[in-house]
Amino acid sequence: MDRSRAGGDDDITGAPGSLDAATAPIRPAASTSLPGTGSVPSPLCHTVGMEDQARMMLGHIGLTGLPHDDVGDPDNIRKHHGMAQPQQDIGDILQQIMVITDESLDEAQARKHALNCHRMKPALFSVLCEIKERTALSIRGIQEEDGPDPQIMRLDNMLLAEGVAGPERGGASAAAAVVAAAAGGSPGEGNVEHSEYKEKLAQIRRMYHAELEKYQQACNEFTDHVMNLLREQSRTRPISPKEIERMVGIIHRKFSTIQMQLKQSTCEAVMILRSRFLDARRKRRNFSKQAAEILNTYFYSHLANPYPSEEAKEDLARKCSITVSQVANWFGNKRIRYKRNVAKLQEEANRYAVKTAVDAASVSSQASQANSPATPNSGGYPAQCYTPDGRL
Known part of the structure; x- marks a missing residue:
């Protein structure tokens, strides 16, 4: 037993391939x-x-x-230098964005189709929704302008009153009323006397409506373009119909500034026309020469009391084809001018006095000739007188 144990020990400790070999891997x-x-x-x-x-x-x-690598680099310059690659990638992305406008329509459609078919598009849309929810809180308190602009309403009322604007697009009746009021007569008389004014007013009206039509067309085209663009972008980023409506309102407010300038310039043109034409005509408007002669004759013939009665005013108005109020105004102005320039108008008074005397003398001579007796063969002339001896 001992020997075998010893032999076994020898085998265990000394034989190659024994326990030493078996335990070699774990040493x-x-x-x-x-x-x-x-x-x-x-x-x-x-x-x-x-x-x-x-x-x-x-x-x-x-x-x-x-670390020893960072001892000489306290600002981590080498580490930041290793992060320059993402910045370069962002620069490439920005460069690609800048050249989008130079792409052709086919390239843009292909890029848009690739974006719509990308597998990460839903994730991108959800991220944009989250960002919008955070940023929308800052714009909810913005007060939107409601109601029409009072200045535009004032300009509209003025254009309607002048006959430039309105459903008729002609404003003939309104223009005639304006002309008649400025002329102090009836609408028919105003149409006859102020045809030039009506022609220029019609020219202003045509220009206004032509420019207004161009403005409305441009506003509608731009609004449709923006709405289509926002609807197209709503497939990629969150855009609600209310936001599109708010953007349309912003566009209309921007265009209303152009509309206000157009209406203001039109009102200024009408006012200049009135001041240059109607007001000037009204200031220098005079009666006819025949009417002035009749009124001056009556005035200087009644110089001691140049205040005609109502019957005389009506008679003078009928002879001069004017109104009674115009006769009264003429006499009032004439009395004032005469008192201020007595010496200057005395010559005119003498001339009319001589004219009145001559007219009266001619009338009296005609009356005396008509009342004198005449022989049958005299032909209306008085008969010759003969002396008893037969001489004339």
Whole structure:
């Protein structure tokens, strides 16, 4: 038993391929030798190795607490230099965005189709929705302008009153009323006397409606373009119908500034026409020469009391084809001018007095000739007188 045990021990310790060979894989590959020590078993070797690694790490980090690579680079320049690649990628993306406008329609359609078919499009849409929910809180408090602009309403009322705007697009009746009021007569008389004014007013009206039609067409075209663009973009980013409606309102408010300028310039043109034409005509409007002669004759013939009665005013108005109020106004203005310029108008008074005397003398001579007797053969002339001796 002992021998066999010894033999077995010899076999276990000495025979190649025995337990030493079987346990070879789990032995340490080499022993670590320290100064003043011999070979260290494998567990101790493992412990010393960990301490050595810790010492090496401390030496690598150094006293500053930074790695040796970062000791000479406290601002991490080398590390940031390694992050330059994402910035370059962002620059490429921005460059691609800048050249989108130079792409052809086919290229743009292909790019849009690729985006719509991309597998990450739903994720992109959800991210955009989240961002919009966060940013929409800041724009909810914005007060929108409601109601029409009072200045535009004032300009519209003015254009309607002048006969430029309105459903008729001609404004003939309104223009005739304006002309008649400025002329102080009936609408028919205004149409006859102020045909030039009506022609120029019609020209302003045509220009206004032509420009207004261009404005409305441009506004509608731009609004349709923006609405179609927003509807197309709503397939990629969240855009609600209310937001589209709000954008349309913003566009209309922008265009209303152009509309206000157009209406304001039209009103100014009408006012200039009125001041240059109607007001000037009304200031220098005079009666006819025949009417002026009749009125002046009556005035200077009644210079002691130049205040005609109502019957005389009606008679003068009928002779001059004017109204009684115009006769009264003429006499009032004439009395004022005469009192201010008595010396200057005295000559005119003498002229009319002489004219009145001549007219009266001619009338009296005609009356005396008509009342004198005549012989049958005289032909209306008085008969010759004969003396008793037969001489004339």
